[in-house]
Amino acid sequence: MSTEEKVALAAEVQGSHAVTSVLAALELPRSTWYYHQNHRVSYTEKHARLKEPLETIAREHPEYGYRRTTVELTQGHGYHVNHKVVQRLHQEWGLPLIRSTRPPRHSGIRQAISAAGERVNLVAGEETIQPFEVAYTDFTELVYADGRQKSHLIPIIDHTSKLALGWAVAERAVTGLALKAWERAKQTLETQGVDLKGLIVHHDQDPVFTSYRWTSHLLLRDQVRVSYALNGARDNPQMESFIGRFKTENRSLLLDAQTLEELRVAVGERMDYYNTRRRHSSIGYQAPILYIASLQPWS
Numbered sequence: 001m002s003t004e005e006k007v008a009l010a011a012e013v014q015g016s017h018a019v020t021s022v023l024a025a026l027e028l029p030r031s032t033w034y035y036h037q038n039h040r041v042s043y044t045e046k047h048a049r050l051k052e053p054l055e056t057i058a059r060e061h062p063e064y065g066y067r068r069t070t071v072e073l074t075q076g077h078g079y080h081v082n083h084k085v086v087q088r089l090h091q092e093w094g095l096p097l098i099r100s101t102r103p104p105r106h107s108g109i110r111q112a113i114s115a116a117g118e119r120v121n122l123v124a125g126e127e128t129i130q131p132f133e134v135a136y137t138d139f140t141e142l143v144y145a146d147g148r149q150k151s152h153l154i155p156i157i158d159h160t161s162k163l164a165l166g167w168a169v170a171e172r173a174v175t176g177l178a179l180k181a182w183e184r185a186k187q188t189l190e191t192q193g194v195d196l197k198g199l200i201v202h203h204d205q206d207p208v209f210t211s212y213r214w215t216s217h218l219l220l221r222d223q224v225r226v227s228y229a230l231n232g233a234r235d236n237p238q239m240e241s242f243i244g245r246f247k248t249e250n251r252s253l254l255l256d257a258q259t260l261e262e263l264r265v266a267v268g269e270r271m272d273y274y275n276t277r278r279r280h281s282s283i284g285y286q287a288p289i290l291y292i293a294s295l296q297p298w299s
Contacts, residue, residue: 109211135201
């Protein structure tokens with residue numbers, strides 16, 4: 001215990017115990033005690049050691065008044081003080097403001113995700129997934145203009161065929177960008193004669209994907225099923241694999257793009273290559289378009 005803390009503690013019990021006994025118990029020299037008495041500090045400085053625990057209590061127990069706080073301070077933090085001290089410090093440090101501040105309530109969508117638990121991941125446990133039954137998506141950062149600029153890409157990839165259904169690029173990873181990629185994906189799926197109803201779109205719990213705009217658009221308007229990863233990227237390995245390959249294989253081309261529009265053109269060309277010419281080992285070293293053509297019609 002520091003000298004200042006000993007002096008503060010002695011001051012707190014002054015009047016209820018003999019000063020000599022208190023100083024002896026604290027091993028605090030009388031000269032030090034009287035020096036501090038002759039050079040008094042402010043009330044808040046005198047009780048500075050209590051600020052951190054009081055702020056902690058105010059945040060953890062916002063419903064506590066000064067009496068309950070005094071008990072918690074004593075039993076939970078080991079500081080024995082009079083409730084009047086706590087009452088005054090509450091006012092001096094503005095602790096009622098902290099106590100009145102509540103964390104924002106989770107949205108209805110967030111509450112539903114929490115209530116569903118592991119069931120929000122609709123992909124986990126699926127042993128056989130047919131083409132156009134599950135699609136994955138996520139945001140990733142792209143660096144361009146020789147490393148001087150950054151943007152965000154959101155691709156949507158089919159689980160089985162590896163076809164890039166849709167994509168979009170913009171400066172910010174916002175809901176509008178995600179919906180733009182989804183509209184492009186819908187066009188691709190319609191071209192393939194796929195009924196959107198029942199399709200699972202799997203992603204993490206990024207605020208974009210838990211927003212009302214995203215979920216209402218997919219769930220209510222397009223009647224697809226939305227699936228959420230429980231452990232971030234670890235629950236979306238197919239998407240992480242695509243992103244890793246795409247950025248590694250196209251790094252130089254992306255860096256050469258000097259404007260956002262040039263970047264969009266470069267990404268579009270590479271997505272076309274990915275779909276029509278790049279061979280994928282998981283589908284027999286075929287390009288996604290050729291793989292799909294070899295299957296029975298899905299309409």
